[in-house]
Amino acid sequence: MSEQRLQKLMARAGVASRRRSEELIAAGRVTVNGEVVTSLGTKADPDRDAVAVDGRALELGVAHAYFALNKPRGCVTTMSDPQGRPTIARFLPPLPPGLFAVGRLDMDTEGLLLITNDGELAARLLHPRYHVPKTYRAVVAGRPSDAELARLRRGIELDDGPTQPAEVEALGPRDDRTEARITIREGRKRQVRRMFSAIGHPVTELERTAFGPIELGDQPRGALRELTEHEVTALKEVARS
Numbered sequence: 001m002s003e004q005r006l007q008k009l010m011a012r013a014g015v016a017s018r019r020r021s022e023e024l025i026a027a028g029r030v031t032v033n034g035e036v037v038t039s040l041g042t043k044a045d046p047d048r049d050a051v052a053v054d055g056r057a058l059e060l061g062v063a064h065a066y067f068a069l070n071k072p073r074g075c076v077t078t079m080s081d082p083q084g085r086p087t088i089a090r091f092l093p094p095l096p097p098g099l100f101a102v103g104r105l106d107m108d109t110e111g112l113l114l115i116t117n118d119g120e121l122a123a124r125l126l127h128p129r130y131h132v133p134k135t136y137r138a139v140v141a142g143r144p145s146d147a148e149l150a151r152l153r154r155g156i157e158l159d160d161g162p163t164q165p166a167e168v169e170a171l172g173p174r175d176d177r178t179e180a181r182i183t184i185r186e187g188r189k190r191q192v193r194r195m196f197s198a199i200g201h202p203v204t205e206l207e208r209t210a211f212g213p214i215e216l217g218d219q220p221r222g223a224l225r226e227l228t229e230h231e232v233t234a235l236k237e238v239a240r241s
């Protein structure tokens with residue numbers, strides 16, 4: 001790779017936004033091959049030069065990529081499926097190799113799926129220790145009572161143990177069903193579906209609308225978009241140790 005400005009390399013390595021990286025350089029916290037640099041015009045070659053911030057070496061060689069897919073229902077969250085079912089791969093244009101989805105959505109769940117080749121960040125985002133919130137819009141059978149929703153808020157016993165407290169709100173009726181918003185900070189298998197089934201109101205539609213600071217917004221179903229630098233920084237921020 002050719003030489004590039006330090007702040008660009010730092011932003012790409014996930015240190016901080018370019019602007020914040022410039023501040024770190026100006027503050028004398030960045031070294032190139034062991035020498036402190038404070039000039040914002042400084043360039044480095046990610047393949048040859050060693051860049052460190054506060055003494056911590058940056059991984060510069062790998063260009064990480066971050067995308068949001070609005071997954072349609074009816075496809076599995078893998079790049080290829082031995083059983084031949086439709087996969088999310090059909091919605092992805094040719095992309096750099098090594099990309100994978102951060103966690104899974106069920107075949108029948110739609111909505112926000114993060115796609116990246118940044119294994120370290122993905123592992124952190126999925127690790128229970130960071131309690132990254134995931135928000136879903138669920139359409140459920142019948143009319144859950146306040147008392148039933150309160151059970152979900154407190155935490156409910158599932159066959160793999162109790163759930164942590166959740167935020168749940170009924171948004172309104174949908175024929176004989178009810179639309180609800182639920183935010184959980186865990187990621188167990190079919191968790192939202194199992195939670196609503198446990199209070200007697202099975203889910204009939206499920207869409208993930210947010211993952212940590214990233215929102216689905218009005219992104220069309222099946223569309224892929226690259227996350228902005230600001231969004232990537234925010235994502236790293238929620239999973240910082």
Ligand code: URA
Nearest residue numbers: 106109190191192193
């Ligand atoms: N909870 C579910 O039940 N399904 C999903 O796909 C995600 C969360």
